[in-house]
Amino acid sequence: MKTRQNTGLFFLDPAQQKSYLPDYKELGKYVLSLDPALQVWFYGDSPLTEKSIREVILARNLDQLILAGEMPGLMKPMFVKCMEKEHKDGTQVCLVSFRDYGIQPGQEDRIRQLLACVIMDVPYPFAAKPDEVPVNPATLVIGGGITGIQAALEIAYANFPVYLVEKSGTIGGKMATFDKTFPTLDCAACILTPKMVELNQHPDIHLMTCAEVTGVSGAPGNYRVRILKRARKVNLNTCIGCGTCAEKCPASVPSEFDAGTTTRKAIYIPFPQAVPNKYMVDPTACIYLKTGKCKACVKACPVPDCINLDAPDETVEITVGNIIVATGYRPFDAGRIPQYGYGKFPNVVTSLEFERLLNASGPTGGDIHLRGKDKKGIPVFTTDEPKPEKIAIVHCVGSRDKNYNPYCSRVCCMYSLKLAHLILDKLPDAEVFEYFIDMRAFGKGYEEFYERIKEENVNIIRGKTAKVEESNGKLLIRGEDILKGEVVVQKVDMVVLSVGMEPSDGTFELAKMLNINVSEDGWFQEYDYNASPTDTLHGGVMIAGTCQGPRDIPDCVAHGSSAAACVIRSIMKGSIPEDIREVTLKRVEENIKKMLEVKHPGP
Amino acid sequence: MSTRVNPDLRNELLKFGIGDWNACYHCGNCTAICPLSETGFLFPRKKIRLMQMGLEDKLASSVEPWLCYYCGDCSETCPREANPGELMMSLRRYLTSVYDWTGLSKKFYTSEVWELSFILAMAAMVVVFFLKFLPAMGYTFTRELTTEGGVKINSFAPPDIMEMLDWIMAVIVAGLLISNILRMYYKIVWKYTNTKVSLWVHIREFWRLIFNFAVQPKFSKCGSRQYWLSHWLLMSGYTIMFILIVVYLPWFQTEKVLPWWHPQRSLGYYATFGLLFGLIFVLVGRLRRKSVKFRFSHMSDWLFIVMLTLTVSSGILVHLFRVNGMAMATYVSYIFHIAILVPMILIEVPFSKWSHLAYRPFAVYFQQLQKYAVPRKGSKTTPLWKRSG
Numbered sequence: 008m009k010t011r012q013n014t015g016l017f018f019l020d021p022a023q024q025k026s027y028l029p030d031y032k033e034l035g036k037y038v039l040s041l042d043p044a045l046q047v048w049f050y051g052d053s054p055l056t057e058k059s060i061r062e063v064i065l066a067r068n069l070d071q072l073i074l075a076g077e078m079p080g081l082m083k084p085m086f087v088k089c090m091e092k093e094h095k096d097g098t099q100v101c102l103v104s105f106r107d108y109g110i111q112p113g114q115e116d117r118i119r120q121l122l123a124c125v126i127m128d129v130p131y132p133f134a135a136k137p138d139e140v141p142v143n144p145a146t147l148v149i150g151g152g153i154t155g156i157q158a159a160l161e162i163a164y165a166n167f168p169v170y171l172v173e174k175s176g177t178i179g180g181k182m183a184t185f186d187k188t189f190p191t192l193d194c195a196a197c198i199l200t201p202k203m204v205e206l207n208q209h210p211d212i213h214l215m216t217c218a219e220v221t222g223v224s225g226a227p228g229n230y231r232v233r234i235l236k237r238a239r240k241v242n243l244n245t246c247i248g249c250g251t252c253a254e255k256c257p258a259s260v261p262s263e264f265d266a267g268t269t270t271r272k273a274i275y276i277p278f279p280q281a282v283p284n285k286y287m288v289d290p291t292a293c294i295y296l297k298t299g300k301c302k303a304c305v306k307a308c309p310v311p312d313c314i315n316l317d318a319p320d321e322t323v324e325i326t327v328g329n330i331i332v333a334t335g336y337r338p339f340d341a342g343r344i345p346q347y348g349y350g351k352f353p354n355v356v357t358s359l360e361f362e363r364l365l366n367a368s369g370p371t372g373g374d375i376h377l378r379g380k381d382k383k384g385i386p387v388f389t390t391d392e393p394k395p396e397k398i399a400i401v402h403c404v405g406s407r408d409k410n411y412n413p414y415c416s417r418v419c420c421m422y423s424l425k426l427a428h429l430i431l432d433k434l435p436d437a438e439v440f441e442y443f444i445d446m447r448a449f450g451k452g453y454e455e456f457y458e459r460i461k462e463e464n465v466n467i468i469r470g471k472t473a474k475v476e477e478s479n480g481k482l483l484i485r486g487e488d489i490l491k492g493e494v495v496v497q498k499v500d501m502v503v504l505s506v507g508m509e510p511s512d513g514t515f516e517l518a519k520m521l522n523i524n525v526s527e528d529g530w531f532q533e534y535d536y537n538a539s540p541t542d543t544l545h546g547g548v549m550i551a552g553t554c555q556g557p558r559d560i561p562d563c564v565a566h567g568s569s570a571a572a573c574v575i576r577s578i579m580k581g582s583i584p585e586d587i588r589e590v591t592l593k594r595v596e597e598n599i600k601k602m603l604e605v606k607h608p609g610p
Numbered sequence: 611m612s613t614r615v616n617p618d619l620r621n622e623l624l625k626f627g628i629g630d631w632n633a634c635y636h637c638g639n640c641t642a643i644c645p646l647s648e649t650g651f652l653f654p655r656k657k658i659r660l661m662q663m664g665l666e667d668k669l670a671s672s673v674e675p676w677l678c679y680y681c682g683d684c685s686e687t688c689p690r691e692a693n694p695g696e697l698m699m700s701l702r703r704y705l706t707s708v709y710d711w712t713g714l715s716k717k718f719y720t721s722e723v724w725e726l727s728f729i730l731a732m733a734a735m736v737v738v739f740f741l742k743f744l745p746a747m748g749y750t751f752t753r754e755l756t757t758e759g760g761v762k763i764n765s766f767a768p769p770d771i772m773e774m775l776d777w778i779m780a781v782i783v784a785g786l787l788i789s790n791i792l793r794m795y796y797k798i799v800w801k802y803t804n805t806k807v808s809l810w811v812h813i814r815e816f817w818r819l820i821f822n823f824a825v826q827p828k829f830s831k832c833g834s835r836q837y838w839l840s841h842w843l844l845m846s847g848y849t850i851m852f853i854l855i856v857v858y859l860p861w862f863q864t865e866k867v868l869p870w871w872h873p874q875r876s877l878g879y880y881a882t883f884g885l886l887f888g889l890i891f892v893l894v895g896r897l898r899r900k901s902v903k904f905r906f907s908h909m910s911d912w913l914f915i916v917m918l919t920l921t922v923s924s925g926i927l928v929h930l931f932r933v934n935g936m937a938m939a940t941y942v943s944y945i946f947h948i949a950i951l952v953p954m955i956l957i958e959v960p961f962s963k964w965s966h967l968a969y970r971p972f973a974v975y976f977q978q979l980q981k982y983a984v985p986r987k988g989s990k991t992t993p994l995w996k997r998s999g
Binding site (some may be wrong): 075346403408409410444469471472473474485486487489492494 | 635636637638640642643647648649652655657688689691829975
């Protein structure tokens, strides 16, 4: 057996929660049984000081340190400093992070497995290899955006059954609301809607709209998923989509699809190309469901028994082998940045609102008009208002800002350039100003697109917009042009805020249900950033699209296909690795022994 | 003109304040959100750039740090949390040490030991003066009261001697301050040999100096007005008290208890009110740390507030004891009052935080001079304020 001289193992529990290390003495005994030459310390009860560490290093003449704990990386700089001050090699400090391997409190055997691998110098993923278990060929896709659609279609093309669960009344997601895609300037709906229709008509895909996953149990290869199907109140089979009900409905609320720029009724179709193209009732807006009196839609409906306002929600349970999570993102709430005046000035709009304004099915039929006020004083887009002459586009709203989200949302630069192009397309005499910090045109054809926009006489100004003010009905936008070194105050008619991406609502709850991790920024954590970007620590659960991190449409499609490939792989093989948490300590020890017996050729 | 780069400048500046200034990615948010930044005098981003590049000389000759009144908008909205507002504050401390030719300012700003031992030594000298030197000259303290029931303060601390010492101190402080201001003038206006400022501009713009000293109009444009108001009350109270003590001491320090409406008392009361109001405002603000302005307190900030609070409160005690005829208590609090006051004035005014009373209005004046600077004959370069970058 190999022994390690002059090596110190430190158990660290600086938060003193003892959740990971309830019985560190037993752990210490176990470690010493593997390698009696090790020197073991526990830090948790007393505060960790530089002096005490240096004393230990000096007294025991330690050349190598192993730091074990929930997140020992936090303490590593301190130990490295101490090693260097004692004239030792600072690189000889290695980490055993329980968090990084998805170990949860109470899983002491997994901690032991990990420590055994580290002490024996055996890579953990090789020693702790889970068994294969048979896999159920059915797959659940959570989320019906472009990623979910792509993944579901790919699996269904291979003739395997797919359940697609979508929270809203239609599939299509955010992409359905976009006008054009960058950099090719294709019509977004022209790419998306054929896929949506194909998905709805595919015999192997079971589409569940107005549905949510409420519980997941079971193990990889055989999950039991409980799905809450919220009552649509309209019979999907008999509804002919005539729209008589919506005409008669007295309640109207802002439309989610049009980002609040138009209104819809309480009984509605999200948008004309929705799939399924059937009406649905919004229970929070319906007057009958709130007061018990109305039923105007029921009276108006030409099909008997099609609308049933008293239909209850139902819960179904399905069994699947794999789960693909494609829950997407939520646009940043621009109202959180007070200096931009979103919500205060009607003509400060978010990029999603502006995208609807540009769209031919939007509030003004695709003409760009300023936002005015209706009779009640509520801001609305109407064709009565004048067209803007100067429009400013503000990049990095809520992204790359430590006060909101420190990460780059990756798509805003490109879609802002696209918006600039579309504005000049519709208003050739307009002046467009782009305020950016760094232009991130990073993909195939993107830099060329940027060059093209520059030639289209868009004023591209380097410098973050500091604030937006109002003066005489115009908006004053203030920022420093850092290349010129002067503060620029520009008078414009309209300001478009390029909002970034945030993890969608319910990400945490879903992560808990599926037993997968969420990264620091709130996105789902992948198994390995480079090597397996769709896998998670939990076998049989894939993540795809923007729920894993900000990405644009081509990347989402590729990611969806990639997740589908992983699913098809496991189905075709017929088996899937069981949960790594099921691997026993005894098996790991045996594997380590086997691996150590193999003679390495040596360097 | 050659430019010297000091790669260690950031670490040197970190002794004068706290901030993650290297995190700045130059988005320009701070400059654009600043209510006081104007063409030709852009800050704080430009100063961060100079700091990051280690351009010591350019920083030393910049007037902008003194034009910033620290509303904190830049730090609050900085996307990198680089704390540009605190950099401007640190630069003011740094520039004070740059202007100071004795080198004491840098010692006081960067070393607690130096500052505290200097204060204690000064305080000890004051106490020795009162307990040994004055009694030797025949001025002793007595429990007896005057026939009208007043404390015999003038036989304990004779106003003529005290006033003479006041004047000596004032001359020392003014001499130090004026020499530092001349150095400041040299660095900001004179050093640019390619531009010159006519004498007429010097005279014409002089009113700005007086006006800015008295009213601080720029401060009132910076953030909430309450900061300006409390500062103005503190400043006016202090100025009145200073004039009463240095110029009119024999009139101010009387044994007779005058009625409250008498100018000698009412002026003193106003000054005390102004000082107390300003001090409580700053103390509460710095303890709550809610506004950015008060979030990061340097050792010199605290020392200034604590010493001023002790001076004001001991001054109030002297007054209360004297008015109520408590002789011994008056003498003890009087000695304490002077023992804090002397080191405070000697340290704070020429070397530390209080020097801003001169540097700020002079900076506004020098800024105007820079604006009207014209190129010298044969020089093709544009004046400083017209240059960008």
